[in-house]
Amino acid sequence: MVEVTACAGGLDEQVSLDIYNAVWPHDAITMDEVRSFKASVRDHVDYLARIEGAAVGSAVGVIFPQRADRVFTILTVLAGQRRCGAGSALYQAICRWTAARGRRELEVAVLDNDAGSLAFAQRRGFTEERREVGLVLDLAGTAPYQGGPPAGVEIVTWAERPELARGMYEVALEALPDIPGSEADSVEPFGDWLAHDMHGSGDRPEATFVALAGPEVVGYAKFSLTAAQPTIARHDLTAVKRAWRGRGVARALKAAQINWALAHGYTELRTRNEQRNEPIRRLNAHFGYRPGTGRIYLVGPPAAAGATRRRSS
Ligand SMILES: CC(C)(COP(=O)(O)OP(=O)(O)OC[C@H]1O[C@@H](n2cnc3c(N)ncnc32)[C@H](O)[C@@H]1OP(=O)(O)O)[C@@H](O)C(=O)NCCC(=O)NCCS
Structure with a gap:
C-alpha cells in the first residue's frame, strides 16, 4: 500500500x-x-x-x-x-x-539513458517536446587557455563590476528567447531576474564572466555551483547579444570559465545543450566537451482525478 x-x-x-x-x-x-x-x-x-x-x-x-x-x-x-x-x-x-x-499541462523530465522512465511517461500520454544533450569536459587533461578576447572586447568578472547587472539583463532579454525550445518562456522583470537567476545559492559573482565592448555589456557566462558536487562546475547560461554573435565573444567567455575552474580545483565541467542549439553545441565541441547524460522533456495533460490508466493488451 x-x-x-x-x-x-x-x-x-x-x-x-x-x-x-x-x-x-x-x-x-x-x-x-x-x-x-x-x-x-x-x-x-x-x-x-x-x-x-x-x-x-x-x-x-x-x-x-x-x-x-x-x-x-x-x-x-x-x-x-x-x-x-x-x-x-x-x-x-x-x-x-x-x-x-x-x-x-504537465511537463516532466526524464534522463536520455533511462528507457524505463521514458516509457512510464509515454504510457501516460506524454510526448517529447524538447531534448537537451549532456556534455562533460574532463579538466584533468586540459591546459589553461592563453588566447584573449576578440579585438575591442574585454572579459571581467561580475564581482569586479557589480554595476553591470542591468547590462547583463539586457543580454538575457535577447538571449533567453533565442534558446530553441524556450521561445514560449518569458523573462522576469529585472528585480526578479536578479534575485532568481543571478543571486541563487549556486551563483557566484567571482565566477560570473562579463564581456564588455567599451561600457556596453555584450555577453556573459555563469556557473551554477553546489556543495553537493564540490569538484564539478555546471555551466548555466552563456549569452551574447545578437549583434555581437559570431565574433568569438562566447569562446572568450567559456575560456575564462575553464581557466577559473582549473584555478579553483574543479575536475569536471558539465552542461546540457538543447539539441537544436547549434552555436553552443559547436562551441562546446571546439573546447572538447564529450557526451554525458542528457534530458528529455515531455508534456502531457494531467490525468483526470481518480482516473486509472486503461491497459491495452
Ligand atoms: C518513472 C518512475 C518515477 C516510476 O516509478 P515506479 O515507482 O516504478 O512507478 P510505478 O510502480 O507506479 O509504475 C511503474 C510500472 O510498474 C507497474 N506496477 C505497479 N505496481 C506493480 C506491481 N506490483 N508489479 C508489477 N508492476 C507494477 C505500473 O503499472 C507501471 O507500469 P505502467 O507504466 O505500464 O503503468 C521511476 O522509474 C523513476 O524514479 N525514474 C527515474 C526518475 C525519472 O525519470 N522520473 C521522471 C518520470 S516521468
Missing part, C-alpha cells in the same frame, strides 16, 4: 531531497539549492511516497514564473522500490495538484 503525503517540514524535505539525489546523483544538490529554487518559483509542492512507513519516492511540482501556464514535475522513486505503484501514486498526486491550480 503506497501512501503519498505532502512534505510536512524540513525533515520531510530532506528525505525528499535524499531520494532525488540517490536517483539522479549526477544532478545532486544541497538543501540550500532547494530553498533557493523554491523561493524562485511561483508555486511548488513536494510529495513523499511511503510503503509500510519507509520513504521510497518523491515528487516535486513547480510553476515557474517564466512558464506559468503549466506545472513542471520531477518524480523519483528509489531504484530498488520501482514497479510497486509509488511512481503512479506520486503522479496522481501531482495531477491533482495541477488540476487544483487550474493548469491543464
Whole structure:
C-alpha cells in the first residue's frame, strides 16, 4: 500500500531531497539549492511516497514564473522500490495538484539513458517536446587557455563590476528567447531576474564572466555551483547579444570559465545543450566537451482525478 503525503517540514524535505539525489546523483544538490529554487518559483509542492512507513519516492511540482501556464514535475522513486505503484501514486498526486491550480499541462523530465522512465511517461500520454544533450569536459587533461578576447572586447568578472547587472539583463532579454525550445518562456522583470537567476545559492559573482565592448555589456557566462558536487562546475547560461554573435565573444567567455575552474580545483565541467542549439553545441565541441547524460522533456495533460490508466493488451 503506497501512501503519498505532502512534505510536512524540513525533515520531510530532506528525505525528499535524499531520494532525488540517490536517483539522479549526477544532478545532486544541497538543501540550500532547494530553498533557493523554491523561493524562485511561483508555486511548488513536494510529495513523499511511503510503503509500510519507509520513504521510497518523491515528487516535486513547480510553476515557474517564466512558464506559468503549466506545472513542471520531477518524480523519483528509489531504484530498488520501482514497479510497486509509488511512481503512479506520486503522479496522481501531482495531477491533482495541477488540476487544483487550474493548469491543464504537465511537463516532466526524464534522463536520455533511462528507457524505463521514458516509457512510464509515454504510457501516460506524454510526448517529447524538447531534448537537451549532456556534455562533460574532463579538466584533468586540459591546459589553461592563453588566447584573449576578440579585438575591442574585454572579459571581467561580475564581482569586479557589480554595476553591470542591468547590462547583463539586457543580454538575457535577447538571449533567453533565442534558446530553441524556450521561445514560449518569458523573462522576469529585472528585480526578479536578479534575485532568481543571478543571486541563487549556486551563483557566484567571482565566477560570473562579463564581456564588455567599451561600457556596453555584450555577453556573459555563469556557473551554477553546489556543495553537493564540490569538484564539478555546471555551466548555466552563456549569452551574447545578437549583434555581437559570431565574433568569438562566447569562446572568450567559456575560456575564462575553464581557466577559473582549473584555478579553483574543479575536475569536471558539465552542461546540457538543447539539441537544436547549434552555436553552443559547436562551441562546446571546439573546447572538447564529450557526451554525458542528457534530458528529455515531455508534456502531457494531467490525468483526470481518480482516473486509472486503461491497459491495452
Ligand atoms: C518513472 C518512475 C518515477 C516510476 O516509478 P515506479 O515507482 O516504478 O512507478 P510505478 O510502480 O507506479 O509504475 C511503474 C510500472 O510498474 C507497474 N506496477 C505497479 N505496481 C506493480 C506491481 N506490483 N508489479 C508489477 N508492476 C507494477 C505500473 O503499472 C507501471 O507500469 P505502467 O507504466 O505500464 O503503468 C521511476 O522509474 C523513476 O524514479 N525514474 C527515474 C526518475 C525519472 O525519470 N522520473 C521522471 C518520470 S516521468
